Amino acid sequence: MTTPLVVMWSLFYHLSAVTPASLIPAPVCSLQGNFEPDFQADGDLIIGGLFPMHYRVEPPDQNFTYKPAAPQCWGFDPRSFRWAQTMRLAVEEINQSQNMLPNFTLGYKIFDSCATHVAGQRAALAILNGPDLAQSVVCSGTAPVLAVVGDSGTSQSIVVSRTLQPFRSVQQYLQDVVFTLSGEEVDFDAHGDSIPSYDLINWQRGATGNIEFVNVGLYDGAKDIGNELFIKEEAIMWTGHQTKVLVSVCSESCAPGSRMAVRRGAPVCCFDCVPCDDDKVSNENDSVDCTSCPDDYWSNAARTECTPKAIEYLSYDAMGLTLTVIAVVGACLTVAVLGVFLYHRNTPIVKVNNSELSFFILLSLTLCFLCALVFIGEPTSWSCMLRHTAFSIAFSLCISCILGKTLVVLAAFTATRPGNNIMKWLGPKQQRFIISVCTFIQMIICAVWLVTAPPFPNKNTQYDRSRIILECSVGSEQAFWCVLGYIGFLAALCFILAFLARTLPGNFNEAKYITFSMLIFCAVWLAFIPAYVSSPGKFTVAVEIFAILASSFGLLLCLFAQKCYIVVLKPQKNNKQHLMGKVTK
Template sequence: FLHLSHLYHPLTYHLSPLSIPLDYLQTVNPRRYPSNPLVQQLWEALYGCSPSPSLSPSSPLMPPCSGKETLLEQHSAYMNTSSPRVAYNVYKAVYAIAHSLHNLLHCQAGAGPFHNRSCADSTNVHPWQLQHYLQEVAFYISGEEVNFDLKGDSIPYYDIINWQRGSGGNMEFINVGLFDGAKDSGKELVIQEEKIVWAGHQSKLVVSVCSASCAPGSRKAVRRGEPLCCFDCVPCDSGKISNQTDSIDCTECPEDYWSNADGTLCIPKVVEFLSHDAMGIALTVIAVVGACLTVFVLVVFLQHRTTPIVRVNNSELSFFILLSLTLCFLCALMFIGEPTSWSCMLRHTAFSITFSLCISCILGKTLVVLAAFTAARPGNNIMKWLGPKQQRVIIFSCTLVQVLICAAWLMAAPPYPSRNTQDQLSKIILECSVGSQLAFWCVLGYIGLLACLCFILAFLARKLPGNFNEAKFITFSMLIFCAVWISFIPAYVSSPGKYTVAVEIFAILASSFGLLFCLFAPKCYIILLKPEKNTKQHIMGNKK
């Protein structure tokens, strides 16, 4: 190395980073450099022996070297002198020291970097003083900038080396790229992929994995007892997604979102309610047809209200039943469409009150029929207690009870629209929550009580004499009514989503059609098709 006195003017010297001669490396041995610890460590690594056991306290168990060990060709890593990287680093280090000493020795008195702006003593330079200048040094060598940061690190510059086997079978180190920290962000790394030779002399990257990568929409499941690179790709469960390759776990979608078919994206859940789709339109048409048919029967009865078959069956109660049946058909329309606060309250109360009115009228008709035949017995004047006023009181009282139940229901816990996300996790079901379950089942129970009472009374009067005994038709109509609503309960509880509402509408329409046909179809048949039977003699059983 250069003597410090020669570094007064370091820029006048030019140290060339030449490659170290191979002949010189072959002459290196512990006998020539007995006090060099690097040679000691090199011999220990290459031959597993200690040239001077007394100088190698770190490896006391190594046997002593024979002294005849020489560097051979198989020590290619050490003998390779094709790359001057190490020598070039030494070259830059000497220049960095030279520039630092140059700046130190040319310090102007009173403008120094140390205490009281003093300079270092050129005859007694301390290491910390030289280090100060070393951290601030900056110079160029062959177009490359050399400087250091506060931590003493220089700008990183790395060659990317690819080990390749040459044509003669020897190992070659090919430069295929570099990393230059002095370049702009994103441009530091440069790789020449066409120069890279992979294992097996292949120009393309060899894929050496146990399992292929898991695509988005699935997650990795490690196989028990196998390496981590061996795994199965398991599709994400419904409601969870993974949008990256080789995801370890799937992410659950938010409450109002659901996974798409591929399991890669959370999409808004489908909002479902009984709208005016195919099913809604079909139920609407059936309800409107039922209401129109009921109005038609009402018109027929009005036109033939003076005929015996209409008068003998209490025309006023028949008109009340037809009007209430029309309302029953029309109230089914309120169950179709998006639930709102008003529609939820109106649909349940209107349904319960109209059906209570209808069954109350049928109950009054049943009592009149039963009383009419009982009054034919001598000394029985029960009909005076079932006149038109009493019939209206019975209808009003029975309906009032249902009105009071509905009023208490609306005041305590009325029905309200709700978003059901539990029954079907992939959908948001808009439905009307009944509010008070007790009130809901009390409403249905009261309608069932009236229907059962009608059925029992009509059943008792089914064998009473008469050519046109209406008790038979009331019995059959109540039997159908009760069968529909008894089957409605399990179907209502088990139906999912909008089909719950559809089941309720079907029960309303089925029971309404059952009452309409059972009570009025026989009368309309005689009025329209068999007018010869619409006589008092035929109805009383006297055909003469």
């Protein structure tokens, strides 16, 4: 492409002169309007030119009551104007040449298409018409039009091509034609259309700052399919003097585990990659949104897949085994103390402490230690109901026995006053009755609890959404705290009565030990309340087991440690005189 017209996006239309087929009279042909060219030169052969020398059109007023005026073009385009001047100079150079088109004069008609389809179509038809208004039986009077150069836009060129399609009779002679012009090969396909061939030009800035046009490739439509385009990538210079292909996106692709968040006010290609929230995943690039995991699943660390949630409960791990060992040791110690008391049941220290009530206390303490084992392991419907009911009834039985013992101790020392026969109201039958009534009340509370809203196993996913905490829901919060409140009431009553009897005479005042044991018991369970409410997951169960074991050990040590010490290690003190404080030194 060596001619000056290479700069233009051109489309050649080979047209023939319109001549009548016969001299048979035809309807009168009249020109309906006039569209003057911007540049015109007569000749034996005519070349048309369409260039958008203006880039905006102001349409006329169209009220359909009179013929509309011609549209006005605005916005002068000097670049397209240079194209038109290049065509004029090229035609003049051809006419001055002795070798190119001898004995023929080449003319031209150059129109302003105003970068619109309608103006381009009008200009294409005006190229075919004569210069003046005429009325004749046939439309004639213009020189043969060989070609039309233009229009610069693709869509405008399509309109011009379809408009000129009926006048293309000469083109039928150019099917499958190949010839050489000025050293370049010109091809026409089977339809008579010229085969496109384009140079790919890269604008580059030279060392001195000037702009250089470097040929970096070629598009040749005559090549085989797939080989039409050839690019020399190493010769391309991108902006900023870069040889690597520029990234044509604003943001990098979002990897799996994240989602695209569009930036406000920015183009669609500009976005931020936001990691998926907990419990959500995305497993493909450029995800618009993250997908929520099912209820029993949780997102992995990369947020790319859902994995089953970890299940947590107080199992027989290190913590569970430690609590199990402590509970078993406590139960064994209690049974051992019971064995010692049975073996020495006829000694003064066992008799004076009401051996029957002591046996009941030791048996209930054994149950308290063992009921802690029910809290360990995976919760089930039966274990959940058994946990709190067994614990509450066992402790109610224990505290009821201590209450009966406290009443006996208090009555025994006040019965020595003249006329006081209170002991006849606190005999063995009455003691058993008191214990039975106090324990039966707790049993009724537990029965109502189990019937109305029993404890049940529950999957807690609210505290920690990444885990499933298997726990025993109490069912009824009111019933749970009512059970604990009743045990606290019995303990407080024992503490008050024992406190009143703490100053009674004797080396072995049982009331002092009961007072101290109830003080430890109440302190443990008062500390249990805030710890139970604030402990997470399996630690809630561990806190409850710890409270059971701590209070049980406190009762066992305070009530029976000194007695066992005297019975086993100091048998010489196991006599009535020592117990009454009448031993002489």
